[in-house]
Amino acid sequence: MPQIYKYICKSDQLESWEPKFSYHGFRYAKIKGVTSKPDADMIKAVLVATDIQETGSFTSSDVLLNKMHNISKWTIVDNLHGIPEDCPHREKCGWLGDAHAFCEYALYNYDMYDFYKKYMEDIRTQMRPTKGHNNPEQKFQVPTMIAPGKRTSTYAKIDWGVAFMYLPWYNYKFYGDDALVKEYYDDMKNLTDFYLNFKDENGIMQDGMGDWCPPLWDRRKNPSAMECDPIISANAYFYDVLNIMETFAKINNDAVYEARMKKEKEALKKAFNHEFLVSIPKTKYKWYQSQTATVQALQFNMVQEKDIENVVNGLVHDIVEVKGGHHSTGIHGNRYIYTVLSKHKKADLAYQILTTPDFPSQTYVMNSGFTTWPERQFEWEKMEGPTNSLNHPMHSGFAAYFYESLGGIESSESHSGYKLFTVDPEFPREITNTEVDVPTPYGSIRNKWSINNGLLNMRLEVPFNTKAKVILTTDELESLSINSNLLEDYRSENTLDIIDGAVILGSGDYQIEYLKSF
Structure with missing residues (x-):
């Protein structure tokens, strides 16, 4: 059903109008009856969204990545109207999977503390009594796929429902505040x-929605384009959540549940690798049968140490040799693929996937004229007309890569809120060159680096009452200088810890240089 606003001007004076009880996203406005070409002085549109403060920033030497960053932010802000929506024009629903898909990127850029605190209560109010799957005699309070509202869809499948654990986790990780962890602990235990x-019988949870909207996927016309089995991606998420719940149990002094979560986590890791890790024919590599599952397994530390190199090479093999230098991921895999590749010394490949002008890629989407991320990854020049949503923030989640990989800044899980x-x-x-500004409860972390002939020059600002753990290879450590002093000279005049090759720096401003290992 089209949503159309019509306004007839009543005079030749400046007029202002806005609907009082509705809003919707749009791309074009049609103006009739004017004698001159419209410009910004003749007509202006005003953004209607939750008033969140932008607190972080990213910029780099690459124009394409800077544009992706701006599109990612714009797509999120367009979809904040009291809840994290899926789109601002059609459904306007708080789908839980969409909410956790872009949460970390939103937290890097905006003050979202009160927003997610409110949304957690929205999810709790949407809880419904639900029978157990294996044991129907058991009763649980379970959120619905959508919260809040009359439209609910079904009970929340694993990969959507984990938002109820992820949002308190990200809130704890970014702000160091355990209020949500304690307030919703019993509810999270119940859902787990x-x-x-x-x-x-094999230790695998038989539930999952799937890696939503991979390239060319259509639930009715082309369901096989979802390369990753929904059971696999859901179990990868659930493994990560078991790890989170182990931490939450510790915070809540629940030693019994903590031990149980540790046991369940170890059992699922074993079962996951037994069931889903396979050899790739005609190679010596392994993977988890899709790019998304392989990326998740690497991101969540599910891969055994002895297999990591082969699994990374298996992922690279599929991207390069099978997919011709392209991703085949939906929202679950696309959130982590660039970060995972960068972490495992494949940063050039991550960049290639993002910037190739050919379908599918973020650059292809931008070259197709979009200023927000569309819901579907389609070949737009082959479409007869627009289809589905053209503004979906679940696809903004990948842009956390700009901060955590290119900027290199991540909060420690053991010292949350950027304490370390x-x-x-x-x-x-x-x-x-890249410059990031990351908000913390102690002030902003600023990291501005440039590289010339392999020499990385980094200006790092460490906020008061925090510590930075600068991770270096052996070669990088040997070439390190701090504030124009070689490492040993600096150590002779300053207190400095080096733990497992990482240099620990207290609060202050630092000029750091070293020969970068690629």
């Missing part, structure tokens, strides 16, 4: 136990 009720944070820029050779 509900999903454990889907475990089969890692500094480890991993970037392609095409990028020569």
